[in-house]
Amino acid sequence: MPSQPPDSSKPKPRYTLDEGAPGAFEGETVTRRKFMTGGAMAIGGVATAAFGLPALGFALGPQFEDGTPDRWQDMGPEGEFSVSTYVPKVMNLVADAGEAGKHTVYIRKFDPKRDSKRNADLPYVAISNRCAHLGCPVRYIQASKRFVCPCHGGVYEFEGKVAGGPPVRPLDRFYTRVRGGRVEVGERFSLNSELRRFSVRDPSNHLDGPWQYLYPSRPST
Ligand code: FES
Incomplete structure (x- = not known):
């Protein structure tokens, strides 16, 4: 039943x-x-x-981070910079850290004919000398118009994109602006291979595709 x-x-x-x-x-x-x-x-x-x-x-x-810098540093008069080459300047990356907080930044005028339009809102290109592989200081070589890293042979082209060697992303940059005819640099930011901006990452952190979510920004960098 x-x-x-x-x-x-x-x-x-x-x-x-x-x-x-x-x-x-x-x-x-x-x-x-x-x-x-x-x-x-x-x-x-x-x-x-x-x-x-x-x-x-x-x-x-x-x-959700606000990328607007709140600290700007004077880098010199506008007339000191051109579109054709970089001028090395020293800035304080970490406030009140003395010599230990100093950092070299390579600066030139933004070139609307040659530069990626992604960062056209910044009047100057200010490139960090910290290699995106393991952080060694890179040097700009005017003869080849490239940045070269002495540690493991990393090479970056004129805009700071990777041209060869082990680095995984372009060189970091700084925000720039002009006040009273003088060039100022603000916070540092990182870039992916298309020169899209991200909050600053450690060297060796990839930023293309899903990798951007796997390497969080760290305030200590
Ligand atoms: S630290 Fe620059 S190539 Fe390795």
């Missing part, structure tokens, strides 16, 4: 014993199987959140 469906008009028994659950104890309101299943799911949820939420924060955090 086919079994009858449970009568939904009857209230569900409060105790597992009344339900006729196998192995039920007197006074038990939930079976051990249900209890264990619920507990395992709760622990799984907590573990997933513990790993997932920080990863999500790392991935999405940089998208």
Whole structure:
């Protein structure tokens, strides 16, 4: 004889014993199987959140960062710079750190005929001398119009894009502006191979495709 469906008009028994659950104890309101299943799911949820939420924060955090610099440094009069070559300047990368905070930056005028339009809002190109491979100081060679790293042979072309060797992304840059006829540089930023801007990353951090989400920006860089 086919079994009858449970009568939904009857209230569900409060105790597992009344339900006729196998192995039920007197006074038990939930079976051990249900209890264990619920507990395992709760622990799984907590573990997933513990790993997932920080990863999500790392991935999405940089998208909400305000890239507008709040500290600008004078680099000299506009007339000192041209579109055809870089002028090396020394700036303080870390405020109040003395010599240890000094950093070389190569500056030239933005060239609308030759430069990528992605950064056309910045009147000057200010390139960091920190190699994007492992951080050695690169040098600009005017004869070849390239930046060269002495450590492992990294080479960057005139705009700072990788031309050869192990570096994984272009050289970092700084925001620039002109105030009272003088060129100022602001915060540093990193770039992917298409010269799209990102908050500053450590050397060796890729920024193309999904890699941009796997290498979070670190304030210490
Ligand atoms: S640190 Fe520049 S190529 Fe390795």
